[in-house]
Amino acid sequence: MHQLLGLILKRLGFGAITLLVISVIVFSAVEFLPGDLAQQVLGQSATEETVAAFRRELGLDQPSVTRYFIWLADVAHGDFGNSLANGQAVSGLIAQRFANTLFLAGYAAAIAVPIALILGVLAALTRRSLFDRLINILSLGAISMPEFFIAYIMVTLFALKFGWFSPLANVTPEMPLGTRLWATLLPALTLNLVVVAHMMRMTRASILSPMASPYIEMADLKGITPLRVVIRHALPNALAPIINVVALTLAYLVVGVVIVEVVFVYPGLGQLMVDSVAKRDMTVVQACCLIFALTYILLNLTADILAIATNPRLLHPK
Amino acid sequence: MKLSRRTALQLGGAAVGVSLLGLKPASAEPKKGGHFRLALSDANTSASMDPATFVAQFDQIGLRSTVYNTLTEVTATGEIIPELAESYEASPDAKVWTFRLRKGVQFHNGKELVADDVVASINHHRGGDSKSGAKAIVDPIVDLRAEDPYTVVFELDSGNADFPFVVNDYHLVIMQAKDGKADWQSGIGTGGYILKKWEAGVRVELERSPTYFKEGRAHFDQITIIAIADAAARQAALIAGEVDAINRVDLKTAHLLARNPGVVLEETSGTAHFAIPMHCNTAPFNDVNVRLALKYAIDRQAIVDTILLGHGTVGNDNPIAPANRYFDANLEQRVYDPDRARFHLKEAGLDTLSVKLSASDAAFAGALDTAVLYREHAAAAGIDIEVVQEPADGYWSNVWLKKPFAMSTWGGRPTEDGMFSLAYAAGAPWNESFWDNARFNELLLTARAELDEAKRREMYGEMQALVRDDGGTVIPAYQNFVDARSANLAREDAIGGNWDMDGFMAVERWWFA
Numbered sequence: 010m011h012q013l014l015g016l017i018l019k020r021l022g023f024g025a026i027t028l029l030v031i032s033v034i035v036f037s038a039v040e041f042l043p044g045d046l047a048q049q050v051l052g053q054s055a056t057e058e059t060v061a062a063f064r065r066e067l068g069l070d071q072p073s074v075t076r077y078f079i080w081l082a083d084v085a086h087g088d089f090g091n092s093l094a095n096g097q098a099v100s101g102l103i104a105q106r107f108a109n110t111l112f113l114a115g116y117a118a119a120i121a122v123p124i125a126l127i128l129g130v131l132a133a134l135t136r137r138s139l140f141d142r143l144i145n146i147l148s149l150g151a152i153s154m155p156e157f158f159i160a161y162i163m164v165t166l167f168a169l170k171f172g173w174f175s176p177l178a179n180v181t182p183e184m185p186l187g188t189r190l191w192a193t194l195l196p197a198l199t200l201n202l203v204v205v206a207h208m209m210r211m212t213r214a215s216i217l218s219p220m221a222s223p224y225i226e227m228a229d230l231k232g233i234t235p236l237r238v239v240i241r242h243a244l245p246n247a248l249a250p251i252i253n254v255v256a257l258t259l260a261y262l263v264v265g266v267v268i269v270e271v272v273f274v275y276p277g278l279g280q281l282m283v284d285s286v287a288k289r290d291m292t293v294v295q296a297c298c299l300i301f302a303l304t305y306i307l308l309n310l311t312a313d314i315l316a317i318a319t320n321p322r323l324l325h326p327k
Numbered sequence: 328m329k330l331s332r333r334t335a336l337q338l339g340g341a342a343v344g345v346s347l348l349g350l351k352p353a354s355a356e357p358k359k360g361g362h363f364r365l366a367l368s369d370a371n372t373s374a375s376m377d378p379a380t381f382v383a384q385f386d387q388i389g390l391r392s393t394v395y396n397t398l399t400e401v402t403a404t405g406e407i408i409p410e411l412a413e414s415y416e417a418s419p420d421a422k423v424w425t426f427r428l429r430k431g432v433q434f435h436n437g438k439e440l441v442a443d444d445v446v447a448s449i450n451h452h453r454g455g456d457s458k459s460g461a462k463a464i465v466d467p468i469v470d471l472r473a474e475d476p477y478t479v480v481f482e483l484d485s486g487n488a489d490f491p492f493v494v495n496d497y498h499l500v501i502m503q504a505k506d507g508k509a510d511w512q513s514g515i516g517t518g519g520y521i522l523k524k525w526e527a528g529v530r531v532e533l534e535r536s537p538t539y540f541k542e543g544r545a546h547f548d549q550i551t552i553i554a555i556a557d558a559a560a561r562q563a564a565l566i567a568g569e570v571d572a573i574n575r576v577d578l579k580t581a582h583l584l585a586r587n588p589g590v591v592l593e594e595t596s597g598t599a600h601f602a603i604p605m606h607c608n609t610a611p612f613n614d615v616n617v618r619l620a621l622k623y624a625i626d627r628q629a630i631v632d633t634i635l636l637g638h639g640t641v642g643n644d645n646p647i648a649p650a651n652r653y654f655d656a657n658l659e660q661r662v663y664d665p666d667r668a669r670f671h672l673k674e675a676g677l678d679t680l681s682v683k684l685s686a687s688d689a690a691f692a693g694a695l696d697t698a699v700l701y702r703e704h705a706a707a708a709g710i711d712i713e714v715v716q717e718p719a720d721g722y723w724s725n726v727w728l729k730k731p732f733a734m735s736t737w738g739g740r741p742t743e744d745g746m747f748s749l750a751y752a753a754g755a756p757w758n759e760s761f762w763d764n765a766r767f768n769e770l771l772l773t774a775r776a777e778l779d780e781a782k783r784r785e786m787y788g789e790m791q792a793l794v795r796d797d798g799g800t801v802i803p804a805y806q807n808f809v810d811a812r813s814a815n816l817a818r819e820d821a822i823g824g825n826w827d828m829d830g831f832m833a834v835e836r837w838w839f840a
Contacts, residue, residue, distance in 0.1 A: 047458070048724035050373075050380055054460035055724065056756040063458035095375035095527055164563050176563040177570075179530070179553055274555050274564075276529050284372040284528065287720060293373065 024306040035298045046289040090292045099296045110277040114262035117200040125205045129212025148206035160199045160272040178273040196273040204258045211254040215247035249316040256312035264301040361839035363547040366570040370554030372528035377511045379459035389531040389552045392831045395500035395516035399491045403821035407491045421486035421776045428477045433538045435521045442473030447504035461498035486776025489742040519545025546838035572812035574827045578636045593810045597824030598648040598739020600805045604759035606731040607799040616675035624705040626663035630803045634693040642802035644795045646746045653787035668708035681711040689722035690734035743787045744775050760799030767793045
């Protein structure tokens with residue numbers, strides 16, 4: 010157990026270094042983009058004078074290295090600063106949106122993960138049957154379609170044709186949970202169609218690989234039912250890769266859903282980040298990127314810990 | 328009263344008579360009430376509430392047309408009338424303008440509007456530290472002062488007969504003065520609606536102001552404006568009844584949307600146009616014959632049919648639109664004529680011409696396709712246009728005004744002077760073609776200060792001909808605004824064409840039938 014704790018601490022340390030490196034990369038990437046905030050905000054109506062005044066007000070006339078270290082010093086004190094574009098506190102801008110993003114990701118995952126695991130196990134049990142082929146084809150078909158296309162089909166069918174749902178999922182903080190779950194069901198289902206295939210196929214493949222091993226043959230010969238063979242004997246040995254793909258999928262649900270956000274007008278973090286990059290709003294871009302990076306780091310860490318925790322051989326190394 | 332069939336018929340006849348007399352039938356009388364939900368594209372989540380940085384329709388409609396007023400108002404038929412001002416007058420040389428404010432106008436916090444508020448609001452855009460998009464517009468103001476609590480005097484560096492239009496600019500909203508500075512942070516204005524919630528680029532919630540000074544305006548009890556960037560999602564929201572109106576209908580599916588009986592398309596032709604400026608100070612565009620060759624080498628009708636799908640009209644290399652007051656209808660329409668283009672190339676001493684055209688859909692939706700079409704049209708005249716696809720991101724700062732031949736677009740301005748001094752006057756920061764025509768520049772100043780209608784018309788006519796024949800901008804098409812609303816909304820007969828959504832004023836002028 011001590012080893013596990015040490016591992017967590019070590020990984021968290023590496024995570025902090027990763028975040029620092031990411032902040033440098035993001036900062037330089039935005040610096041390399043042509044044009045700065047003053048020009049982007051004023052757009053076609055920019056003149057040299059107004060751009061210069063804008064830069065002076067925001068301190069954009071200082072060298073970029075200076076600006077980076079000022080920002081870093083503030084962050085070290087827990088202050089993510091204000092949005093350069095509209096002067097609001099970054100934490101305030103992001104908090105609600107990040108909560109929304111997490112809500113949608115969690116909601117989608119709560120549906121997708123059980124479905125994927127159950128379908129994967131069933132597919133493994135009935136391998137090469139009609140059922141196995143059918144769900145493989147369907148899930149591969151769903152993943153092959155671009156997500157905005159799936160989203161439009163969902164809207165056309167369920168919102169416009171049948172009128173069961175609203176085409177908008179523009180939730181507000183005051184919305185009661187039930188209404189919110191109903192309002193976000195279409196985007197959650199859209200995301201499901203995109204992510205289930207990965208997890209389902211990984212579950213199926215991971216279960217099938219030990220199925221040829223002698224201990225499964227033994228279990229089979231003992232005469233226990235195929236379902237029990239899979240659940241008791243095959244699944245525990247197949248958990249590590251499944252946990253990994255689930256973690257990756259969860260990370261994707263948090264950081265990669267901007268298109269679904271746009272189609273359903275969901276107020277998540279993705280749209281804010283895209284707008285901020287377009288406006289070169291460095292403080293907001295940095296905060297979004299760090300949150301996304303942290304999501305990946307923490308989910309990967311969780312996946313590794315769970316993979317070790319579910320594998321006694323790794324938990325008690327000789 | 329019990330209605331017999333006969334009295335009903337008589338009443339019916341009377342009603343017909345009334346409407347034939349030109350009086351509005353009862354159903355067209357504005358009604359108060361209802362919750363108006365409007366979905367807009369053109370929003371930015373990093374937008375600020377500061378009017379100096381208003382740039383998206385979300386800010387222009389969500390704050391300017393609801394929370395705030397300006398000194399003057401452009402009516403649906405394009406006339407200028409006083410808004411927060413009660414009246415205004417100019418000195419004979421149009422250099423000094425005196426605005427008398429309406430008395431008893433209240434800000435949403437109960438404070439009365441006085442001249443100091445106006446001074447602070449306009450000063451917000453002036454001075455060396457201004458980052459305002461309206462700085463160029465207010466630069467000619469040399470001095471402004473509050474003569475008394477209800478009188479503001481503007482002194483301009485040169486006469487401007489259109490000054491009442493200038494102060495209608497969407498940046499120049501009147502805020503309350505706080506320690507001599509305009510207070511935009513509080514979101515308190517004099518407009519028909521009180522700001523309840525502002526989430527930049529996401530949602531605005533507004534409530535009717537009980538103390539609004541205008542009669543027969545601002546009919547809705549509540550307004551919610553949400554941003555929907557995706558055209559398909561916007562249309563789906565309207566069809567599903569989630570919103571009552573949307574801007575910028577996707578032209579490709581507009582005819583399908585119009586089939587829906589619950590939806591009305593609102594199409595207006597205003598001053599918005601596509602522009603393809605050539606830098607007149609850069610070879611080969613410094614030769615007027617090269618410019619003319621390129622102007623004759625584009626098939627405008629094909630652009631209107633293919634890019635705008637009919638939702639527009641052909642341009643005439645003239646930024647003044649039929650919707651403008653002094654539009655010269657006698658100016659001959661330039662048509663696609665490859666032979667004429669070849670002729671002008673010869674005049675320029677050239678057999679063939681090879682130019683690069685920078686394009687991106689950041690300029691306007693369909694700019695890239697327009698450039699490709701232009702390339703095909705020009706090929707017939709022996710002109711080789713190489714279309715350079717520029718990144719959409721940063722287009723206005725890195726390509727526009729920098730590349731000698733590039734795509735651009737203008738929402739247009741209500742006045743000839745506004746459009747010309749913005750983008751055609753020598754030395755103007757946005758003179759996108761770097762055109763410098765002595766006669767034009769001279770006329771611009773004279774016409775600006777001229778208060779005599781007929782003389783102005785003549786001068787603006789000559790200027791339109793100059794721009795068309797000597798200028799450096801190809802103007803292939805005027806673009807219609809295509810919005811859509813639910814059929815249970817009503818509006819007056821006239822609809823503003825100066826901007827989207829009834830000149831941005833649907834929030835104030837429309838009502839639920």
